[in-house]
Amino acid sequence: MSTAVCPGSYDPFTLGHRFVVERAAARFERVVVAVVVNPNKKGMFGIEERIALIERDVADLPNVDVRSWTGLVVDLLTEEGADTMVKGLRSETDFAYEIPMAQMNRELTGAETFFMLTDPRYAHVSSSLVKEVAKLGGDVTPYLSDHIHSALIERIEGVLRA
Template structure:
């Protein structure tokens, strides 16, 4: 089985995340959207809300699972028998950052990272920008799936 994890905080899930996930669906038998839990990080949306946003967006899609994890991503991959880590790239800065992480992960565990370039219409979207717009009362509906805007 070709199983991938798509790790992140998803605070909140954005249309950029959705674009990467949807385009990766034909490539894998299963994609685990793995929400990393970091007790030192302050989140805008609770873990339960983030899980619900994703589950609601992918209800009816049997190839998607949503789970949480702590610790090293490579250890989580081993635990769930994932063969790949899925990551989206928006720009050259993302590439440099993600390349270093991918090389480290490969050195630690041999796991491969698969990169997909974000679509041009979502490449500018980031969770931090969405949080900032939301925090200041702006309309985030053009940046996130409906499961988030309903909240």
Template sequence: MRKEKIAICPGSFDPMTLGHLDIIRRSCKLFDRVIVAVLDNPAKHTAFTTEEREEMIRRCTKEMPQVEIDSFHGLLAEYAHQKHAVAVVRGLRALSDFEYEFQMSLTNRNLNPDLETIFFNTTAENMFLSSSVVKQIATFGGDISKCVPQCILPDIMDRIYTGGNKE
């Protein structure tokens, strides 16, 4: 019997973008199960709680049966070991992403020698996308409809839009 191939797509997902969703969809083509793991870092100020981010991701991936939503804190390499994951999947937008991600992949591999890191290049339409950019545009009421899944657009605008005034 073949062992289930599990991958982890870690991130803050604050909020989830179409770029994140694209990487998750593509991961589903390669792995039996994809765990979308929300980083729970109490020291980091986020617009949405861990639970809210998990719930929004759940709505965005509801049509992907092999996707599981979870959260973690601590070392990714240890979390991956606990979940019996064989790979971490990360998206790369630019050369600057690669330098950081390469360092993290070597660190994770050092901590968990059985863990591989797989990099997906983003699609051209998602190259500029990041959660930070989405939040900045949303803060001032800009159109983020081409940046985030439609099912969570109202959540983001309700939470982040300030009418152009930073609070």
């Protein structure tokens, strides 16, 4: 069975992320969306919240599983029986950032990284930018599924009230 892992922080999971996962799901028998835990960062959403939001967002993709991971992503590939990592690329900046990691992952375990170009509608979208625009009152509905947009706005309003 061909299995691929799509790692990321996904804080929040955008339609650009969804685009890459959907395309991976069409090409691999199983896709694991890995919410990677970075103990040095505090996200807007906790890990379990992100998993629940993503699971709801990809519920229509029966071959996609969502889980968290702490540590080297290549170790997750080994645990999941995968030999492929799928990463989305928005621009040449993403490519330049990802290449050394892909090369290191190949050297460590033989894992290959497949790069997928995102839909041009989302080439300028990042989770960080979406959060910043939303915090300042901008409209981010074109970049998020409805339930993730609602969760983001609710979280921002809760922070502002606190």
